[in-house]
Every structure is written in C-alpha cells, then in structure tokens.
Amino acid sequence: MSNKKKIIIVGGVAGGATAAARLRRLNEQDEIILVERGEYISFANCGLPYYIGGVITNRNKLLVQTVAGMSRRFKLDIRNLSEVTEIHRDRKSVSIRNLQTGEVYEETYDKLILSPGANPIVPNWPGVNEAEALFTLRNIPDTDRIKSYLDTNQPKHAVVIGGGFIGVEMIENLVERGVSVTLVEMANQVMTPLDIEMAAIVQSHMKSHGVEMIFQDAVEKLSDNGKKVKLASGKELSADMIILAIGVQPENKLAVQAGLAVGVRGAIQVNEYLQTEDPDIYAIGDAIEVVDYINGQPTVVPLAWGANRQGRIVADRINGQDVKFGGVLGTAIAKVFDLTVATTGNNEKTLKRLELPYQAIHIHPNSHAGYYPGAAVISLKLLFEPVSGKIYGAQAIAANGADKRIDVIATAIKGGLTVYDLPDLELAYAPPYSSAKDPVNMAGYVASNIVDGLVEIVQWHEIDEIVSKGELLIDVRDAAERENGFIPGSINIPLNDLRDRLDEVPMDRTIYVSCQVGLRGYLAARILTEHGYTVKNVDGGYRTYAAAFASRKA
Template structure:
C-alpha cells in the first residue's frame, strides 16, 4: 500500500481570498497540510459590513465573523493562526519566517505551495495632523472597535469623512442614521469615482437632501482635534475624522521575496501564479486584468478575491483554470437611493483612448401602473462599430442591483447592445416591465448603432454658441411651463405634424422631451420629412438630474 506524502500548503492572509483557497484545497485533497497565518486578530470576517456595524444597522459584531479558527479546524482540518505575521519568504528553501504578535521570536514554517492573500491597506496621505488620536481608518474590526471606544469616551457628535468613495458614502449613511452631524470632504469634483459627473450629480442631491455637508474639490491643509482645515472655505468642524481615501496593495512581503510587482500590485498570470510558479497571489494585493481596460488594474474587491482564491487552489492541483478578468462590478447604498456601475465610465474610456458611444434612459424600475414605481437612470457605453458593451452606470431607488448584474453578466459574456434587445428577463408588474430597463437600453443603443436616430448629449448642448440650431421641446405645454431650456420652442408631439412649417428647414433641429422617447418619435417624424435633426440623449430629466443649471429655467426637480 503506497503512502501519499501530504502537500504542505501555506496561506498568508485569512480573509476572503485566503480562506476561500484554504477550504477549496481541502475539498480537493483530504491529505494536504493546510496552514493559514493571519496578522490580525480575526479571520474570515466580512469587512464590507463594517460601515453598517459602525452605524448600528448590524447590531451584533459577531455576525461579521463568519468562522473561527476552531471552526475551521473542526470542519476543514485547517490550522489557522491569528496574530501571526509572516516576515519573510525564503524561496530557495521554501521556508517562511513567522512571528507572533508581541514576540520577537521568529519561527520557520516550510511550504510546498504558498498562497499570498494579504489584501490592501488604507492609504494615509501626508497631511499634517493625520496621526492625531481622533483620526481613524475604517477597514477592520479593530478599526471599528477603536472608533466606538473614542466616540463613547469623548461624546462625539460630529464626524468628517475624508473621501467620497464606497466606504465614505456607506459610512456617511450609517453615521447619519445615528444622529451625528456628518461632513464628506472629497478632493475630486464628484463622489463615487466609477461614475461620470452627470450620474454622480444625483448622489450629490441625495446627500444634501439628508443634510450632510458635502464639500467637493477640497484641498486639506491640516487636521486638528476639532476638525479639518481646508485651503479654501471655512474649517469643517468634527470630533472624529474618518480617513477613507482609498487603499494600496500590500506588496512588501512579495517585494522582499523578489517576486515581480507591478505599479498597483503583485503581478500574476491567469492561473494566479506569481513570478515564482510555487507561489500564488489573490485578491486586492494583485494586479487583476480588467477586461475593458486591457491591462492590469488594482483592487479586485471581495467577489473576485473569493473566486481567485478558489482558482489558485484549483491550479495548485493542475486543474488549469484560468481567471477571466474583472469588469469592475460595484453597488453602493447612498441613503434612499442605490448606485451601481460595471466596466468603465465614459470619462475613463476616453482616457484609455476609446471613442465610445453612449445612451441614457430613465425607465421605471417596475411597471408604472403598479404602485411604488420609481424612475431609474441607466447610462450605457459601447463600441461604435460592434456595439460591444464597455460600461454601465445605474442610479435609482429599487432593483438597481438586478439591472447592473444583468449588464455585468452581459459584459463577461462579450455581449453587445443588440443582444440586450433580445434578453428574456423575468416580468411581473411588482418587479419589472414587459420592456425591462435593460431591454430599453438595448433598444435605444441599437437604434443609434443602426442609424435609426442621431443623438446629442447634454454636455454638448451649447446655448447661444450654435446659431444654426433650433431647440424644439415636444412635451406638453404644462410640462414646458414647469421648466425648459432657454431659447427652446414648445411644439407638442401630438401637434408636431401640423406645425412642421413653423420650423426653419435650413437649421438643424434639436428635439427633446422629458426622458427621450417622445423626442425619438419626433426625430423619426422630422428626419423622414427631410430635416437635419438630433434627439437630446436622456431628455430634460438628464439636464435636471445631471446638474446642468445653465440649461434650466427653474430649479424644479421633475
């Protein structure tokens, strides 16, 4: 009877990717020796839930910890060591130097295969006062505990959140729910970087509607115990400052070991192998290929990290499972609305050299005749010649996650705007429409690709600078009276045919309605009658929601 020599697999990092790898290894090989080293005091915890625990939405911190070291030992026969830091990797000997927290004694552990899953660490910019005791990051359970202890001790009532990304917005929502006075200080022109500015404007409106002090284009001079001093404008008063301006991949151990490291993380191939074929790396510490960017981008986030951990385990056992790359799917709750994105924004696509087409639609989240329906906004970018989907952004109240998941699946499958026309999606009045918002985006995009319509984007509408154009608002007179584009004339769609001769055939016609559909109908009428005509993408609602105040005659939100 032959005796199998157990494979020694060591994993550095005990959260998403690391524990997915550990449990997958066990399912593939019952004899393997599996050891996990975690620098912190917790393993297998849901760090994405920490902002909600801070705000009291999650009332039991224990719910964030999905499994304990003893639980892993009992169920998977995995040896998990908390508060143990790996200091060095000796690749030639396949040995690790490991040190327990609070000890100077170095222990050595051998490995046959090594998986690095160390994640990313909060970025702390070089700002005066950043090391004050009232300045915190918000990434781990110990961070959560420190903030609570400080708040309880000092009776804090005001918080300044530095950074308007995922964690900053989630923390603002959660802390506002506790009754704290919240300020968001963002260096960029808008929050939530994956969005274009017009889509982010609706988030700004929602944030301000909830009496959160939102400061954009902010440059911080220094942080004090009572707040944040800006280069311009009054200081932001705060008892607690949360520094959530992004993260950086933890690459120090890999660099020290001589592994190849790129600009934003450890370099790996499609099988999650580093430059050393016996060492794998997964999660936020690596450069993950972005399928649209065509190059490695940082930060895979929790979903891809878990899948990468599984793939690393598969490939250790020669299953040759290649990672297909990220499309950057994300979703975030911002008070009473939800924002989601996949792929790249129009701005990011242009920066990468793309010349994309894009369309904007405002369909209801479910059948309009069923109670509780709300308009959502979808912006989808795609290639000019092929219609391949390059990115999508969705903002709404309900079912935003459903639509972004469909679009993300379509992107992973390499689908086009033409394919969106044909998707058969679940329909019942409480949940959707016979023409789902994703279908609607496909219809509008395909019309553009086929040449059935030409569009003009709101940001390209230049009042007073284009004397060769005439703007025709085809909404009802009542809608027109509540707000319209300066210099627009109102020709109701239902009477447009009777008033054709009032238009100057020598000048281009820019038609629009509230959301785009009636404008499209007007376009079809006028184009077939020989007019040079374009339809305003997304209609008047895109002007209002996108913050284009120069194009509005009122501030009324329609």
C-alpha cells in the same frame, strides 16, 4: 495521496479563507497553514459600516468563520496573531512572527499563497499623528474603535475625507446615528466609478439627507488634536471625528522583499493563473494587479468578488485543475440612503482616457410597471462601441431595481452579447418586477437605434453650447411640463402638434429636439427625419440635463 503538499496562506480574510477551504475540499491530506496577522479570520468586511451604523446589531454576525470552527471543519492549521515577515524563495520558506510571544520561526512551503489585502492610505498631513479621533475602517478592531468612540463620545459632527464607496457608506451610517457629516473630496464628484452626471444624482440625494459636500479641495493640515481640518482652499472645518477613506494601497511588502514584480499602485503582478514571477508563489485579492475585462489594461480592483473567485482558482490550480482568472469588470454597488448605486464595466471617463470609440445613452425607465405600487425611476447609463454595439459598461441608480439591471448587463458582457442582443433577453415580467420591455431591453432598443443610424443624439454637456450658437432646440414636451424647468433657449412644440406645425421648423439646418427623458424626443426625431430634416435628440432629455447641472451647482 503520497505526494502530500504543504501550503502556506498569508492572510485569512476573503481570498485566503476561501482558498484554504477549497484546498481542503480538494485534498484531505495536504498540510494547510493559514497565517493571519489579526485576531480574526474570514470576517465580513463589507458589513462593518452597517455595524457601526447600528443596522447590524450583533457583532458576532460579522465573524463569518471563527478560528476554532474553521480549523476543525477544514482541518486547517490556522495561526492568527501571527505575521509572515519574510519570504525565503531560495529555500521555499517564510519567517513567521508570533505577535503575542514575539517568537520568530521559519516554516517551509511547497506552495505559498499571498492574500495580504490592502491598507487604508494615511497621508502624512501635518497634525495627522496628533489627531485623537481620526479613523480608518478596514477590520474588526477599526470597527470596534469607531463604534466605541461614537457610543462614548457622542460626536455631533464628522468630517469624512474621501467620497468613494466606503466613504459614502460611512457617511450614510454616521447620519443614521445622528452625526452630521461634511465630506471632503479631491475629485469633482463622489464614487468615481460613476460618471459625473450620474454621481450628480447621488450627490443631490446625499444633500437631501443633510450631507455637506466639498469637492475639488484637499486637506492641508489638521490641528487642535484633529478637531480642526484646514483645506487647501483656506476653508477650515471643525470635526468631532474624522473618517479617512481616500483609498487603499495594496499590501506588497512581502512580495517586494522577495523580489517579486509589482505594478499599478504597487499591486503584486500575477499571470492568468494568479502566479507571481515565482511559480510556487500565488497572489490573490486586494493586493494584486488584475486585467480590466473590457479594455485589457492592468488595474487594481479591491473588491470581494475577485478575492473569493481568485482564492478558489488558486486552490483548483494547486490541485491540478486547468482554470484561469479572466479579468474583472469592476462591478460594484452601494446603498446610499434610499438609493442603490451600481456600476459594471468601463465608465465614460475611462473610455475617453483610453481614446476608445464609444457612444453613451441615458434612459429613465420604471423599475417595474408604473401602474403597480412602488415603481421607481431607474437612471440607467449604457456605454457601447458605436459600430459593433459591443457593451463597455453601465451605471444604474434607483430606489429599487438597479442591482438587477446591472447584474443582467454584467452577465451579458461576460456572455459576449452586444446592444443588439439586449432586446432579445427574455427577462421575468409581472407588474411587481418589471415591464413587458424590461429596462435592459429598453436600453438595447435605444442603443440599437443609434447604431442603426435611426437617430442621432447629443449629450447633456453639449447642448448649452449648441443653443448658445443660435441653433434651434425644440422641447417637445407639453407646455405645462416646462413650468418645472427647461433647457435655456429651447422653444416649445409639443410632440402631438409637431406634424401640424412643421412649417415652423426650418429645413436648412440641424434641428435639436428634447423632451423629459429622451423618448418623445426620439419620436420627434423620427418624424422630422422622415420629413427630410437633419435632427439630433438630446439623450436622456431634460431629466439627465437637469440632474447633471444640479450637481455642478451643488
């Protein structure tokens, strides 16, 4: 008890608040000072869009901990409306400005924890400073501003710039309030952790809820006090309000001023113990660079789980425990109207960029037994190493059951399991919850069959070119199913007739087969392979193909 420590934490939300509470639980004597620039600590960032949308009606519910409550319970010295303006590493102190009085004073530390977060990016477009109803969303005052604007001005139309997770959540909540929305997104899809054919499913769904989406276009300037948005394409949009959600940049000012190294997107660099270059200065949360758990590359993942985990680990380290932060999968999830969209690990774009060998599968199982009411189709994409079966990542979209399967796969990855292990996962089955073969089991079976060489596949984006070269694609669905669409150039031999019609299938070339979701195509591929053919199945079937191209046209 004699070596009482003095610890200063910069930033009182998520990671900072977690660190403070754990520090106190581990040590009753230490002096713990929590400095927060804003009025509020430990608020529910992730709930803000839903308060704006009216789903959460009680503003107080957003305030997870109050300054008074947390101070008392955890014996903390919380200084809100105070900003750390400078770090003096030589004398182990910080300068703190009281934002209410303007007073600046110095406070020494034994350990310093930087948890400053990240700031919404605001480009310097012409007219951006004159825009009267342009908002970013990061904290409680932002939220109050947006909500008050909506309540008072009853805007009819909003332009949301940026189609990431926050942009999409804001779109949903604006639409819930009766505001029509146009999304402007520089990329060719929403929610970049998804691959394009998966994003296409989300985009079709957003479109069905009346959202207008403009891709591969950028804002050139704002005019008329932000009532007009001119795009690089020349398009001009009118806007009663603008939500700017093009991303965040790590808040690194203090770290840079203190001469500490920053990396990807300016994020503060830390070692596996979350120490900066100065071993007495830790950094956590949205401001830091982390290691990608799958590919080992440095990255930035400004999400709540990491901030909380890191806050705990730093408190443990400072109190002598041997714990490390092991990197991030980037598991993420969002509700998009009636859909759940969830991802974990690396997507195909990332694997391609890093030139890692991979295989992708798309399956469409039911969220639970099809005969029990309420089952939804889960569009599930799994990425894995083609020889070892190592799991790289997964993406799932469904009206229900997507979160569970992504959580199971994220757990499997952390457990070092391969696609061969997924069929052995003994998941809870009764008709309201799953099938005797859970979707994750199914993904494992499909992936194992590929690793084992039982079937070869081609992807949705390859098949048009293959068919245009004159290759034979057999659609093995029943004739009636083709009335709702089919891959151009395919011929039809229903699966159940295939054995009787083998004389129609030439032996001298690769045969391509497809069906609705990939399952009957696989059966057809097995029959043909066993009869000596070289066969490839269209992965994910017509469903994946059609969804992807619906997006391209959108």
